[in-house]
Amino acid sequence: MPEPLSGIVTDALRRVRKSSGVPLAFAGVVNNSTSLRLQHFAGNHAGALAGLSVDVGHGLGGKVVSLNRPMVVEDYLRTPHITHRYNTLIEREGLRAMMAAPIIVNRTPVAVIYGALHTPDPIGGRMLDVLAAEARAVEQEIVASRARLEHGAQSEDELRDRMTAAYARLRSLVDTVDDARLAEQLAAVTDFLLAEAAADSAVVELTGREQDVLSLAALGYSNARIAEALGLTVHTVKSYMKDAMRKLDASSRLEAVVAARRAGLLP
Template sequence: MSETPLEVPVTDALRRIRRSSGVSLAFGGVVTGQARLLLKHFVGTTKGALSGLSVDTGHGLGGKVLTVTRPMVVNDYLETPQITHRYNEAIATEGLRAVAAAPVIVERRVVAVLYGALHSDNPLGGRALDTLTTEARVLEQEIAASRAVLESEACVSPDVDGMRDAMALAYTRLRLLARTVDDDQLSDEIARITEGLLEQPGRGREPLISFTGREQDVLSLAALGYPNARIAGELGVTVETAKGYMKAAMRKLGAGTRLEAVVLARRAGVLPG
């Protein structure tokens, strides 16, 4: 089963937490429509006892975090008086002792909770809690930006949306065609036609951000909804090379996702539409 747009950045955040904080297990989940936290993302050593666990508001560490909407840490999960112990059996099966959790809050609502835990008797230090909290804030920004992009896309009328897709396809095909012709004059003319598709009333001709030709190519193909493998095939490069071009373009745009990069590229005048 594929991950939802919210769950993908949750998994990425857990990988960074596991790598940077020193915890032996990073895990988390998203809040469901029943205001419960469903644990389904794990990075690190796990026996699977927590996988699929539905955490009720107010119970356990995650449920407490849902209630108080702030990060918390307990250095002996099974004995601490700070939380209820409804989920002690699963925690004991996993062999976890110190556990920290941080809420991910978007539009004043907790949408996910990130955890970091140790299998040893060592307490969780400030570094681990700081990392967890920072990643929760980063995730909030990513989710908020993605939602804003989706809402912006939804506001475009079907006719305008279809016209924009047709322009994007023409732009991409013309860019690729220009690379295949041997006639310099013809190639220059194709390039002029291609750049003309970027001109829009009320916007200067020169984009504010400078991209390499390959970065523009991957952005234009991503705008058509092509996955990395197809982008690589169209450009005659490896998938990793295509990913590298995309990451470079996203970095220049300050985008957290491919969808956001496409929208920002259009606004910057790098793509038609």
Template sequence: MPEPLSGIVTEALRRVRRSSGVPLAFAGVLSGPSNLRLQHFAGSTVGALNGVSVDVGHGLGGKVVSLNRPMVVDDYLRTPRITHRYNTIIEREGLRAMMAAPVIVDRTPVAVLYGALHTPDPIGGRMLDVLAMEARSVEHEIVASRARLEHAAQDEAEMRDRMTAAYARLRSLADTVDDARLADELAAITEVLIAANPAAQTQVDLTGREQDVISLAALGYSNARIAETLGVTVYTVKGYMKDAMRKLGASSRLEAVVTARSAGLLP
């Protein structure tokens, strides 16, 4: 689980303890379709639970994942409602009554929140409501976090495209101006744009025209439009593209663009 989401889960567990009064709240994260790893805790623990891998369908957490709904057992060690594969660990922690609620995102369980008592006392509906509410809160936070990341990625992609467009335009201008000093200044600006790419260290050596063609292809230009922009023939563009693809080890225009950007040859 990414670090920001780990913080979300930890804060939810603290709220579970504060609102329900359980001495221990903890959480397991699904590391695969059939494995739940316990790794977040709020409250006193002897450490027996930390890092335990729970199989889906077994124990309380595994049962909750398989059912996709909250569940309560008044005495973990004796209840017939779950398997007892993890009784030894639960005994070492001195836990008895326990509740668990799944965190479900896009109809898929991603984690389980637990609350536990050291006595076999009944866990009331209010305590379970608190746990279920916090599970829903974590779900909403995960969805919101994903949306923020997607929005940030979209903004980054749009900014990258604008930089690539500026780069391609500046290279075209540098080839057309008659003033040598101005052409040098434009070329220097394109180098600054390339240097802004963290991957700017590369062993691939493209010619200026090959780089022009790749930068325009990155904007989605067709060969005909690239030819018109550069003032050359379509066949010449195809030749430059073929040479650039060979140097980049690419089998398609898209792969050439992606490889060139990864190699720091595009902003």
């Protein structure tokens, strides 16, 4: 589980302890729908369960994953409703009554949170409600976090495309303006757009026209459209592209664009 989500789960476990009164709350992450690895704990524990891989269908957490719903057992060591593969470790931790709820995202269980007592006392509906509510809260936070990450990635791509488009437009203007000083200033702006690009360890030198062709190829332009934009023939564009690909050790236009960006030759 990524670090930010680990923090979300840990915070939820602390709230479970505070609101329900259980001495120990813990959680495990589902791995490939076959097992559950226990790795987040809130409260004092002996460490017997840390890192334990619980098979789906076994123990309390494994059964919760297979059923996709919360469960409660008043005495983990004696209940007939689960398998007892992990009794030795549960006994070593001194745990008896236990509740567990799945964290479900896109109809798939991704984790399980537990609350446990050291005595075989009944776990009331209020305690289970607290656990289930925290599970739902974690689900919502995971969905929101994924949406933020996806939106951020899309925004970065859009910004890069706008920078590349501006770079290509400015380079084309450099070749068309009659004012030498203005052309020099425009060239300085194109250099500035490259200033933040990550430089590759290998030194690659492209001609101005090769950079022009690659910058338009980065926007998805066809050879014909690049030729029209730059006032060249399609044959000439192909020649520039072939030379750029050779210098960048690329086997396709896309590889050439990626390599040029890595070398700091495109924004």
